[in-house]
Amino acid sequence: MSQDNVSARDIVRSIPGIVRRFPSIAKGYYYYSVKNEKKELTLGTLVERNAEKYPSRPAIAYEDRSLTWSEFNAWANRIANFLLAQGLVKGESIAVFLENRPEILAVVAGAAKIGVSCAMLNTSQKGKVLEHSVNLIKPRMVVVGEELVEPFDAVKADLLTRHRTPFLFLADTNTLNIFGDAPEGYVNMAEKVSAHGGTNPVLSNPPKMGDTAIYLFTSGTTGLPKAAPGSHRKFVKAYGGFGLMSLAMEPEDVLYCTLPLYHGTALLVCWGSVLAGGSSIALRRKFSASAFWDDVRHYNATTFGYVGELCRYLLNQPAGEQDRNHSLTKMIGNGLRPSIWKEFKDRFGIETVAELYASSEGNIGFSNFFNMDNTVGFSTAPYKLVKFHEGTRDPIRNKKGYMQAVRKGEPGLLIGEITKKWSFEGYTQKEATEKSILRDAFKKGDAWFNTGDVLKEIGCGHLQFVDRMGDTFRWKGENVSTTEVENILDGSGMVEEAIVYGVEIPKTNGKAGMVTLVPQNNGSEFDINKLFAYLKKNLPAYAIPVFVRVTHAIEKTGTFKYRKVDIQKAGYSLGKSGEEVYAWLPRTDGYTKLDEKLVSEIDAGKVSF
Structure with missing residues (x-):
């Protein structure tokens, strides 16, 4: 089987194994249903x-x-x-x-x-x-x-x-x-x-x-x-x-x-x-x-x-x-x-x-029931993969206000239909629950759970995970809310502006946290490790930004929105004159200023984050 394909032949090959565990499958289906x-x-x-x-x-x-x-x-x-x-x-x-x-x-x-x-x-x-x-x-x-x-x-x-x-x-x-x-x-x-x-x-x-x-x-x-x-x-x-x-x-x-x-x-x-x-x-x-x-x-x-x-x-x-x-x-x-x-x-x-x-x-799950390679499997729940705005978890709607499914093999935002059987238990906060529901997606009155994740179909109804979108990323097996980290940064009294996002590091899973920030202009010199001590006190280790870009201003659009996609693409690369980039290196208790040699070592996967 190729890395990005599940074929009918692959499913047929798995049948002897399924026959062997059929009694367990039949019993399991009863409880699942x-x-x-x-x-x-x-x-x-x-x-x-x-x-x-x-x-x-x-x-x-x-x-x-x-x-x-x-x-x-x-x-x-x-x-x-x-x-x-x-x-x-x-x-x-x-x-x-x-x-x-x-x-x-x-x-x-x-x-x-x-x-x-x-x-x-x-x-x-x-x-x-x-x-x-x-x-x-x-x-x-x-x-x-x-x-x-x-x-x-x-x-x-x-x-x-x-x-x-x-x-x-x-x-x-x-x-x-x-x-x-x-x-x-x-x-x-x-x-x-x-x-x-x-x-x-x-x-x-x-x-x-x-x-x-x-x-x-x-x-x-x-x-x-x-x-x-x-x-x-x-x-x-x-x-x-x-x-x-x-x-x-x-x-x-x-x-x-x-x-x-x-x-x-x-x-x-x-x-x-x-x-x-x-x-x-x-x-x-x-x-x-x-x-x-x-x-x-x-x-x-x-x-x-x-x-x-x-x-x-x-x-x-x-x-x-x-x-x-x-x-x-x-x-x-x-x-x-x-x-x-x-x-x-x-x-x-x-x-x-x-x-x-x-x-x-969520109200939707996938399982690799057939033991195929490189897939989260399939789901019996009703779902769609839809077009979305890059860098966000927001679906694209057409002129009639409806969402559009992606073509087979294309990455799409996963949404699960909310029905009596596939109910959405949501959160304790009603407002947060409502924010995760997409209404009138394909017809008036329907409702769908927005997973915020991008997946793609690789054949026979099997999906492959691609990325986590929007204001959440995954690091060290944990979900990190960018807004949560930004709120903690705001409370430090050391930061004028801060935007948090995830960046990829070679030879790691998920995305490491990074913040681009403008220090508070209060006449005193910005102390990066005073900030680190504050973050360590108020955030779990996995949520502390691994990289920090210190700059004089963060570029915005004409409607005063951050150019988050562009900032994210820059990653931890050394930027313009006047900017400094720091990293929380493994087995250290503070931030280290990056130079070209350190960036090269990180790019080569020589630093074991």
Whole structure:
């Protein structure tokens, strides 16, 4: 198969593999297609089903610790009963601020059992961004891990919570029986939970499939993070679509997950797939390229969750005899670039790449069901690829006001039709939800979700990801809102004007953040590293601009709009006289002024961002 084509012959070649996993596919299609929002099919019932069916099989592995499905379910029940004792009821929410460890899954499962939703806070957030995210939800309580108490304490006084003892502490001990000591102002959650029973809660009004289970935070298109509600149905769809139809997970499977569990790819896709097979999820706190294969061998992992950047890091490791000395045969995730797809599969002996396309808030998803190369697969949801204004996420409308589909093979803005079956859950903020909806696109009264992403068809209904458009770009596996970063820059008191955008760096995935700025003219000399310290305090590391262009003026159009496309094309190249370009180089704690030699090294891929 060519890099940019899926043919009918390729589909036919995949049929024997599909026949072999037909029972799993048929079962998966049932769960993927369940429509009854009132059905008592939820994250909690999926966990309980595995505890009944596979009580002694491992559910979670972490470092030297392993929990069976029976043990995990009992733990989740104790958490559910604790939350009930705290007065929480169906329809309310808590926020979760924990790094990857078993406690995060137990809290989410326990809350889900009683209809309490979990807002999954990004552990990289701090300062104003973290405060904003918590206050979007106004949770009854917040669960804080020992590893994150310091950034949380910095915003605690400004949070809008609704409980007399809202802050719950979980010590970082990796054991059920050692509770640690809670700091002042926190309740020791593990200690309190241990006093409750481990039987499944019996409720007069249990949660239903259509109820909200989680909130995932996304940069969306503009501004500070938005909270996207995710119903139990999203877990059920991942259970059927990814776990059974794409991966055919079994109880013997182990999925190794280093992706952060506050992300939909890890929490919904990876864990949902594990739930489907009665399989085990092996967690690591943070991804390590050097430790990856040792971990895989330690856990006997058969599957792993990925983003494209992770795969590139693994390929950048020196090749060796151990590259195929492992049990991995399957992988699921997004962002694997066509330029490294075949090389990654061949080097590491991967058979199935279940590449997918989805978004936390969106109503449309694609899955590489046929295991084709270089594609996010196909979708049964109604969608169009339409013409758009370059450098924006805005579709082009014709003289009648309607949108125009692109020709086959041409890049187009992906939009998904909003219907009763393919509903758009949107955000907690109605205004933000409305901004993502395109109305009267092809006829009066229709409505479509604007993904803001550009894809192209490569044959047989299969799409390939091209780029993220508009005011959001992706770096280090995270979505970065340009407006969010600009707002933080505005608050520094050091910048008169700033425009933020993403630029490509050779041999990296996604786009690195860059800002072109005009310093504040207040008589004092501009201090680039004072600005860096401020950004580090108020932004997660992935959102801090990698490059900074300092200039005297930013060119605008006759209608006073920034020439963003032209600025973006210039990238980090050395510009006109009087301009300076800086880079945040790897393993440094500040900006370094670029010269021609450094630019050449970055262009040649010699600097490992």
